[in-house]
Amino acid sequence: MEYFLNEQQKTIKGLARRIAEERIVPVRAELDEKEEFPWEITKELANADMFRVFIPQEYEGLGGGCLDLCLVVEELSRACGGVAISYAADALGCLPMIHHGSEEQKSRYLPAVASGKRLTAFALTESSAGSDASNIRTTATRERGHYVLNGTKQFVTNGGAAEIYTVIAMTDPTRGSRGASALIVEKDTPGFSFGKKEKKMGIRASATRELVFRDCRVPEANLIGKEGQGFIISMRTVDRSRPGVAAQAVGIAQGALEAAVEYARQRVQFGHPVSSLQAVQHMLASMAIELEAARAMVYAVARTIDSGAKNFTEVAGMAKVFASDMAMRVTTDALQIFGGVGYMRDYPIEKMMRDAKITQIYEGTNQVLRNAIALELMKRKAKRP
Amino acid sequence: MNLVVCLKQVPENPKIEVDPQTGALIGAKGKLVINPFDMYALEEGIRIREKHGGKVTAITMGPPEAEEALREAIALGIDQVIRLSHPLFEGSDTLATSYILAKAVDKLEQPDIIICGRQTTDGDTGQVAPQLAEWLGLPFVSYVSRIENIGDRCMVVSRMVDEGHQIVEMSLPGVISVVKEINVPRLPSLRGLMQSKKVQIPVWGVPELGLDVTKVGPAGSPTRIARVSFPARTSQGEMLQGSLESQVDQLIERLRAAPE
Numbered sequence: 001m002e003y004f005l006n007e008q009q010k011t012i013k014g015l016a017r018r019i020a021e022e023r024i025v026p027v028r029a030e031l032d033e034k035e036e037f038p039w040e041i042t043k044e045l046a047n048a049d050m051f052r053v054f055i056p057q058e059y060e061g062l063g064g065g066c067l068d069l070c071l072v073v074e075e076l077s078r079a080c081g082g083v084a085i086s087y088a089a090d091a092l093g094c095l096p097m098i099h100h101g102s103e104e105q106k107s108r109y110l111p112a113v114a115s116g117k118r119l120t121a122f123a124l125t126e127s128s129a130g131s132d133a134s135n136i137r138t139t140a141t142r143e144r145g146h147y148v149l150n151g152t153k154q155f156v157t158n159g160g161a162a163e164i165y166t167v168i169a170m171t172d173p174t175r176g177s178r179g180a181s182a183l184i185v186e187k188d189t190p191g192f193s194f195g196k197k198e199k200k201m202g203i204r205a206s207a208t209r210e211l212v213f214r215d216c217r218v219p220e221a222n223l224i225g226k227e228g229q230g231f232i233i234s235m236r237t238v239d240r241s242r243p244g245v246a247a248q249a250v251g252i253a254q255g256a257l258e259a260a261v262e263y264a265r266q267r268v269q270f271g272h273p274v275s276s277l278q279a280v281q282h283m284l285a286s287m288a289i290e291l292e293a294a295r296a297m298v299y300a301v302a303r304t305i306d307s308g309a310k311n312f313t314e315v316a317g318m319a320k321v322f323a324s325d326m327a328m329r330v331t332t333d334a335l336q337i338f339g340g341v342g343y344m345r346d347y348p349i350e351k352m353m354r355d356a357k358i359t360q361i362y363e364g365t366n367q368v369l370r371n372a373i374a375l376e377l378m379k380r381k382a383k384r385p
Numbered sequence: 386m387n388l389v390v391c392l393k394q395v396p397e398n399p400k401i402e403v404d405p406q407t408g409a410l411i412g413a414k415g416k417l418v419i420n421p422f423d424m425y426a427l428e429e430g431i432r433i434r435e436k437h438g439g440k441v442t443a444i445t446m447g448p449p450e451a452e453e454a455l456r457e458a459i460a461l462g463i464d465q466v467i468r469l470s471h472p473l474f475e476g477s478d479t480l481a482t483s484y485i486l487a488k489a490v491d492k493l494e495q496p497d498i499i500i501c502g503r504q505t506t507d508g509d510t511g512q513v514a515p516q517l518a519e520w521l522g523l524p525f526v527s528y529v530s531r532i533e534n535i536g537d538r539c540m541v542v543s544r545m546v547d548e549g550h551q552i553v554e555m556s557l558p559g560v561i562s563v564v565k566e567i568n569v570p571r572l573p574s575l576r577g578l579m580q581s582k583k584v585q586i587p588v589w590g591v592p593e594l595g596l597d598v599t600k601v602g603p604a605g606s607p608t609r610i611a612r613v614s615f616p617a618r619t620s621q622g623e624m625l626q627g628s629l630e631s632q633v634d635q636l637i638e639r640l641r642a643a644p645e
Contacts, residue, residue: 008579015575022572023572048574052575052576
C-alpha cells in the first residue's frame with residue numbers, strides 16, 4: 001500500500017530495516033536465550049542517528065513525529081520485539097520532558113539522549129498501581145530545595161540500562177491523582193538503586209527492573225511541569241506512546257507473516273508444499289488482511305497526533321488494542337502453520353508469539369483501553385443527545 | 386591527517402560473464418554497489434580520522450551512475466567525494482586507471498595515507514593500488530589487516546601473508562591496500578543519508594587533472610586480453626563408504642598415514 005511517506009520517513013524506514021536485518025536478526029535468538037540487554041545494537045542505533053528521530057531539532061534531534069518513531073519501532077520489531085521496545089522505551093522516557101519540560105531541562109538532557117549516549121526510562125507502575133495508575137505509593141516530599149523520594153517502582157522498561165528516569169511520585173498524598181508529580185531522576189543519585197530484574201515470557205532482550213528509592217534527594221529543578229501535574233502528564237505521555245506499541249505489534253506480526261509464507265512454500269507434505277493447501281492459504285490471507293488494516297490504522301493515528309490534534313486518547317487506544325490483538329492472532333496462526341517445529345525454540349516463530357503477548361498488556365491493558373474508548377462514546381452521546 | 390580512499394562501483398552479483406569472442410568482461414548487469422573490499426577501505430579511513438582528526442576524501446572513476454557509490458560514502462561519513470570522468474577515459478585498463486587516480490590524488494591537499502581495497506570483485510586483478518603508488522612515487526603495503534600505530538611521518542601496519550602476519554613500518558605519505566579482516570564496516574547514519582542526497586559531486590576530467598591524453602583510455606592501456614578461460618577443477622573430494630563408525634575409522638587411519 002502507498003502510505004505517502006515523505007523523503008525523511010522513507011530514509012528512516014529503509015535504514016531501520018537494514019539495521020534490523022543485518023545486525024539484529026543474526027543475534028536475536030541469543031539475546032532472547034540469555035536475556036541480555038542489546039548494548040551492541042544500541043550503539044549501532046546511536047551511530048545511525050536513530051535516537052535523534054524523536055528529539056526536536058533544537059536539541060540535536062531530527063524533529064520527527066509520532067509516525068517517524070512508529071516506522072523505526074515497526075522495522076525493529078519485524079526482527080525482534082525485545083530490541084524494539086528498548087528503543088521505544090527510550091522515547092517514552094523523554095516524552096514527558098519534550099512535551100512538558102522546561103527549556104533548561106530540555107537543553108540539559110535531550111542532546112545526550114539524541115546522541116544515544118544516555119538512555120531514558122519512564123517509571124509509573126507500582127505493585128499496587130497497574131491499571132489503577134492513580135494508586136501510586138511512592139512519595140516525593142519537598143525539603144529545602146529538594147524532593148526526597150521513597151518507594152519502589154515496578155516493571156520499568158530500560159530499568160538499570162537507562163541513565164535518566166522520569167518518575168511519577170506523590171508530592172501530596174492527600175490529593176489522590178492530583179497529588180502526583182513527575183520528576184527527573186538520574187542514575188547514581190544517592191538513595192536510588194535497582195531491585196529485582198524480571199524474568200519475562202517474551203521481549204527478553206529488554207531490561208525490566210524495579211527502581212528503589214530510599215531518601216533519594218532530587219533537586220527541585222528536576223520537577224517536570226508543576227506539582228500535581230504528574231498524573232495528567234503520565235496520561236498524555238502514554239496517549240502519545242501507544243501508537244508506538246501498536247507499531248511494535250504490526251512489526252512483530254509482519255515478521256511472523258513473512259516467516260509463515262516462506263515456511264509454507266518450502267514445507268512439503270503429501271507431495272506438495274503446504275502453501276498449496278487452501279486451509280493454509282486462507283490462514284495466510286486473513287493474517288495479511290488484518291495486518292494491513294492494523295498498519296493503516298496505526299499510521300493514520302500517528303498522523304492525527306502529528307497534525308497537532310488536541311485529544312487523541314480514544315484513537316491512540318484504538319490503534320493499540322486493534323494492532324496488539326491482531327499481532328496475537330497472527331503470530332498464533334503463523335506458529336500453527338509451522339506445525340511442530342514452530343513450537344521448538346530452534347525457529348524464531350515461538351519467540352514472536354511470546355513477544356506479541358505483551359503488546360496486549362503494557363501501556364494500558366486492552367481491557368482498560370476498551371473502558372476508556374467506551375467512556376468517550378458515552379460522553380459524546382451525553383453531550384449531544 | 387588527510388586521507389584518500391579509492392573506490393569502484395561493481396555489480397552486486399559477482400557472477401562474471403566473459404564475451405566468448407573478445408574475452409572482455411561483459412558489462413555490469415543488475416544492481417551496482419561499492420566494491421566490498423573498498424567498504425573496508427572507507428571504514429578504515431573514517432576510523433583513522435576519528436582517532437587522529439583530519440579529513441577523508443573518496444574518489445572514484447566511473448560514469449554518472451557511480452555518483453550513487455559516492456553518495457553512499459558520504460552517508461557513511463566521508464567528508465568529500467570526487468568523481469573522475471571524461472569521454473577519453475573509456476576503455477582504460479588498470480595502468481591508465483591508476484594514472485588517472487594518481488593525478489587526482491596529486492591535485493588533493495597533501496594526502497598522508499591513500500587507502501584502497503585489496504582488489505575488486507569484478508576485474509579481480511588487484512593491480513590498481515600498487516600501480517597507483519608507483520605513479521605517485523610512494524611506498525606501498527598490500528593486504529593490510531591492522532594499523533598498529535600511526536606516527537609523525539611513518540606508520541606501522543600488520544599485513545596478511547600466507548604463513549601469518551608480517552609487521553611492516555612504512556614512511557608516510559604512502560599507499561595501502563586492505564583486506565576484510567581489518568574491520569567491520571559501519572552502516573550509514575540518518576544525517577549522513579540526508580546530507581548525501583543534497584551534496585553536489587564535482588567531476589574532474591582531462592582538463593581539470595591536466596592529463597597526458599596518450600596515457601588514458603585505449604591509448605594508455607597496454608593490456609591486451611589474449612584469451613580468457615575458466616580453470617578446470619582439479620582437486621576432488623573423496624567420499625568414504627561404509628557405516629558411520631567404519632568411515633570414522635578410515636578417516637583416522639588416513640590422517641595417521643598422512644605426512645606431517
